[in-house]
Amino acid sequence: MIEGHKAIAPPKGAAIWDIDPYAPEILAKPEAYYAELRAKGPVVFIPKYGILAVGRFAETKEVFSDYSRFVSSRGVGLDDFKHTRAWRPPSIILEVDPPEHTRTRKVMIKAMSPRVAASQRDMFMQTAETMIDDLLTRDSFDAVAEFAESFPTTVFPKAVGMKDGNPRHLVDYGAMVFNSLGPDNPIRQASLGRAPQIIAWITKACARDRLLKGGMGEMLYKAADAGEITQEEAGFLVRSFLSAGVDTTVTAIGNALYCLGRNPQEYDKLRAGPSLARACFEEVLRYTSPVHSFCRTANLDTQVSGIAIKESSKVLCVLGSANMDPDKWGDPENFRVDRKPQGHLAFGVGVHGCVGQNVARAEMDAVLTVLAQKVSRIELKREPVWRPGNAMHALDSMQIRLHHV
Numbered sequence: 001m002i003e004g005h006k007a008i009a010p011p012k013g014a015a016i017w018d019i020d021p022y023a024p025e026i027l028a029k030p031e032a033y034y035a036e037l038r039a040k041g042p043v044v045f046i047p048k049y050g051i052l053a054v055g056r057f058a059e060t061k062e063v064f065s066d067y068s069r070f071v072s073s074r075g076v077g078l079d080d081f082k083h084t085r086a087w088r089p090p091s092i093i094l095e096v097d098p099p100e101h102t103r104t105r106k107v108m109i110k111a112m113s114p115r116v117a118a119s120q121r122d123m124f125m126q127t128a129e130t131m132i133d134d135l136l137t138r139d140s141f142d143a144v145a146e147f148a149e150s151f152p153t154t155v156f157p158k159a160v161g162m163k164d165g166n167p168r169h170l171v172d173y174g175a176m177v178f179n180s181l182g183p184d185n186p187i188r189q190a191s192l193g194r195a196p197q198i199i200a201w202i203t204k205a206c207a208r209d210r211l212l213k214g215g216m217g218e219m220l221y222k223a224a225d226a227g228e229i230t231q232e233e234a235g236f237l238v239r240s241f242l243s244a245g246v247d248t249t250v251t252a253i254g255n256a257l258y259c260l261g262r263n264p265q266e267y268d269k270l271r272a273g274p275s276l277a278r279a280c281f282e283e284v285l286r287y288t289s290p291v292h293s294f295c296r297t298a299n300l301d302t303q304v305s306g307i308a309i310k311e312s313s314k315v316l317c318v319l320g321s322a323n324m325d326p327d328k329w330g331d332p333e334n335f336r337v338d339r340k341p342q343g344h345l346a347f348g349v350g351v352h353g354c355v356g357q358n359v360a361r362a363e364m365d366a367v368l369t370v371l372a373q374k375v376s377r378i379e380l381k382r383e384p385v386w387r388p389g390n391a392m393h394a395l396d397s398m399q400i401r402l403h404h405v
């Protein structure tokens with residue numbers, strides 16, 4: 001099957017692998033697929049979609065970061081914007097290349113600087129305390145719906161300064177953006193089926209008159225007043241906050257509870273030294289890669305590890321696999337809160353590296369610090385269920401109980 005991109009012939013020397021990386025069972029449980037992808041070779045050809053895939057750390061980093069050969073402007077999903085119309089106007093930060101990218105990125109960096117993230121810390125801490133105090137009174141609860149989703153959908157609209165924070169729409173919009181990056185499979189169809197209603201809501205919610213003074217959203221409009229971007233671009237960048245800033249942290253919180261519930265001895269280490277919260281989050285990111293794969297498109301004939309890559313080739317960069325590459329990490333299958341996995345690819349790498357990482361870290365720091373202070377044990381009540389996603393590796397449900405210290 002050929003999607004909205006030009007299928008290429010297998011390059012000489014690349015292993016050919018008859019697999020569907022978007023099959024629901026692989027998306028829900030990707031570890032064996034990651035290992036086989038790395039074992040097949042540095043660059044693998046996948047006939048089902050006529051694309052290449054990289055999953056070893058070195059090649060994934062090379063392709064993902066080299067914007068001069070592997071562009072984002074042709075889409076970071078399977079669709080090639082040179083040949084297909086995107087389902088929404090492309091992102092003016094994620095789906096553009098330098099030099100255009102440099103201008104919008106500069107504005108976003110300012111709006112989410114370490115200082116801005118630090119200024120939200122008290123609000124993040126207070127919200128985490130209130131929510132965790134409440135959850136401690138419960139026999140058990142679904143960690144996804146009742147904490148992983150509710151924390152970011154409470155704090156993030158406040159940080160942006162949104163007057164209209166509809167938690168369901170925010171979560172569904174994120175899912176739509178990430179699932180649209182895959183093939184036209186039932187996962188993408190189900191997400192995009194909700195598009196008309198949600199897009200109308202998002203567009204309104206990003207308008208200047210729907211944003212409070214002093215929030216991160218208003219900072220983007222101020223940059224427009226200063227002539228750094230246009231007013232219309234400011235609206236698009238607020239949309240980028242909402243596309244990329246909610247589903248990712250929802251996923252990260254669920255994944256963190258999963259890792260700590262499954263590894264009680266590691267949770268004990270965090271409790272003994274809550275200053276490990278930051279390092280613990282990095283390890284959760286490495287170990288579970290909330291964004292498991294994004295694409296790049298070769299903009300010229302080139303090569304990677306001696307394998308010729310033709311212009312127009314779509315390359316699936318499997319970040320989840322790179323973050324589990326034993327050649328890079330030694331014992332990747334062990335979750336260790338004090339590993340400090342410098343250079344993991346969960347936030348991307350290079351010019352497009354996650355511009356919201358300061359905010360994500362501040363949110364997670366609050367969640368993990370409060371957990372470590374108040375909760376003695378995270379008990380998994382049932383086997384967690386993963387939700388197949390075309391770009392996100394997220395839990396669907398996880399029944400847990402939090403025990404008091």
Ligand code: HEM
Nearest residue numbers: 093094244245248249252291346347348352354355356360
């Ligand atoms: C744990 C949470 C998060 C994860 C795992 C994550 C992951 C990523 C990844 C992998 C990229 C690179 C995409 C690429 O190179 O094509 C990225 C970029 C981006 N992220 Fe995040 N992200 C997270 C949180 C956030 C938050 C909270 C925000 C907003 C406040 C955000 C906004 C963005 C934006 C706007 C970009 C595009 C940057 C660019 O193209 O220059 N992210 N993120």
